[in-house]
């Protein structure tokens with residue numbers, strides 16, 4: 001094997017299936033060693049063409065010729081090589097190559113990525129599933145369904161984020177949008193949680209995602225009000241712009257707090273970790289720039305007794321889920337892993353996808369990330385150019401709100 005092994009080509013795949021809905025951005029890094037390649041996730045589903053252009057037009061010319069062993073140096077240089085830096089488009093582009101380099105190095109070492117990180121601390125990652133419903137009874141029915149499948153951690157929502165399917169009184173001439181009423185939402189969620197606890201008991205671990213839908217002071221009140229339901233955590237209760245308000249929540253209640261899927265850069269989570277304002281960091285690994293910065297964030301959090309709960313809904317690609325689970329089984333401070341469920345088409349398109357059985361996600365023990373892309377199948381499912389509607393969120397009077 002001739003050394004150094006270098007990057008020879010970078011390919012970007014844009015994939016959208018009807019079942020998964022979201023658009024996946026997958027990167028394949030081809031090396032100078034015949035047959036040796038790696039794959040990574042660069043999924044920013046709402047701005048997929050911008051990420052693809054960042055990879056193809058800017059990162060690829062920079063990456064070609066790079067020694068695949070020097071993944072740390074690649075990450076550091078790729079983050080600053082454009083001088084102006086950070087943000088989801090560029091970080092996701094870097095992640096596609098960063099993850100692929102970890103995959104390649106695992107293949108070269110004949111080791112799974114979790115072994116490169118330090119080896120397993122556990123056999124599998126406990127996952128949480130999403131139970132939603134139009135009313136409290138439907139939420140209970142869905143919680144029971146998941147319990148039967150072996151899930152012990154279940155996120156409970158009603159009417160989607162912010163309870164948006166509840167009836168709204170809009171002003172005349174109100175524009176189209178995804179309306180929700182923050183105060184009606186908190187009242188309905190408290191009733192729902194009371195009903196769920198009364199019907200499923202105290203042993204199942206419940207979670208809830210506010211999705212930054214509340215004003216800061218309403219969040220403080222809500223975090224206090226839900227303390228009695230002993231949630232495993234309350235997710236993204238504040239927007240990144242309002243994180244100092246977590247100090248007030250901390251003084252007033254012991255509701256466990258998880259935060260971070262919109263964060264991009266260590267500057268944004270440093271305060272949360274060092275002031276111990278949260279209990280779980282839950283960034284979207286590709287949005288940080290890949291496995292390299294996620295490893296650093298996990299270790300930073302570990303020093304402060306904070307656990308991880310990496311973002312893992314349907315807009316995390318199967319390759320992103322594989323990266324998550326390799327981190328999860330290694331981390332000394334793993335907390336929980338978010339999981340959505342994919343249909344058979346996605347398992348066929350991504351051979352080696354992590355498997356979930358009875359509430360646990362298992363990495364396979366193949367070298368690297370252990371996942372591959374069936375390119376011929378993926379080519380049949382190109383991305384569609386559509387304007388997302390669910391992120392066009394509005395308050396009762398019609399004014400724009402955070403999604």
Ligand code: MG
Nearest residue numbers: 209235236261
């Ligand atoms: Mg969330």
